[in-house]
Amino acid sequence: LLDEGGPDAVTMLAVAERVGVQAPSLYKRVPGRAALLGLVGGAAFDELGAVLAPCAGDPDPRSALRGMVTAYRAWAHAHPRAYGLLFADLPAAARPPADHGARASAPLLGVIARLAGPHRALEGARVVTAFAHGFVAMELAGAFRLGGDPAEAFDAGVDLLAAALDRRP
Amino acid sequence: LLDEGGPDAVTMLAVAERVGVQAPSLYKRVPGRAALLGLVGGAAFDELGAVLAPCAGDPDPRSALRGMVTAYRAWAHAHPRAYGLLFADLPAAARPPADHGARASAPLLGVIARLAGPHRALEGARVVTAFAHGFVAMELAGAFRLGGDPAEAFDAGVDLLAAALDRRP
């Protein structure tokens, strides 16, 4: 339902029909619509994490980072509605459970620890994630309207970050 | 209404009451609720732009950039609901008109042109904006949950970007 019609289409009635049940029955499994969207967001984190993890296998940490961020953006473009749920500001009680996000970001932390050193891993991962999320969110919102090819700015940003975080000579 | 209760509180009925009119009358001025939120987003771009512009006065482009990005984050924290409208993915017809975003980003383009050279201004501004937006969006969504002080990562990211974009020796 989300992929087809966006979050507005994820209606308690529509979900109930899809599951073959009446709407009120959903409240036996889930406290409300917001919580349901939070669960979908958690599942989206899991899918995204499964796409990122293999990229950590690249022996060169710098190209591993590039590959991972590129895969991140590709997944967001392939599943724009699900992506929009990852960092949606839902009521705190209905947010994707923290552990889904933590698992999805684990491979990135590993790669940046190799690239920049363990003591800079968390900080570096936050900087890279902020850039990737911000870029993709602006792309999906149609916010790059000043011409040129936004994708070039993405690659430039990734290279710039990878170079700056690389502690090797 | 937005500041008080978030976008959900911006109801056609609530707006009409605030304006002293019946709900159907709003449709004489605005095609629908989505378009109304888009207009609010446009106004938010104007306010943000007014906060960023003075930072361009700093004679050192690198500290001008730091000041501008810091002001950006401060404004987002002060008006989280309005900020959430800037890059919300509304139906294209209801998005904040492009010129509001363009005006708000003009001072940043100017500063980065001074720092990195005019031919890298657009690309650099996109990288910096992506980082700033992504970071703030994740903060507001409560996405930094792995401990430490996220603000340190923000400062580190800004310094890293400013240094990487600086073409001066």
Add this chain to the structure above:
DNA sequence: ACCTGAACACCGTTCAAGT
């Protein structure tokens, strides 16, 4: 224990009717 029908309070939006 689980599902349902009916109801409640609330939406966005349309439109004929008033002035």
Add this chain to the structure above:
DNA sequence: ACCTGAACACCGTTCAAGT
């Protein structure tokens, strides 16, 4: 030209009643 009352189609959610 502008505003309104009434209505329509749809929400999320609650709850007593069934099985």
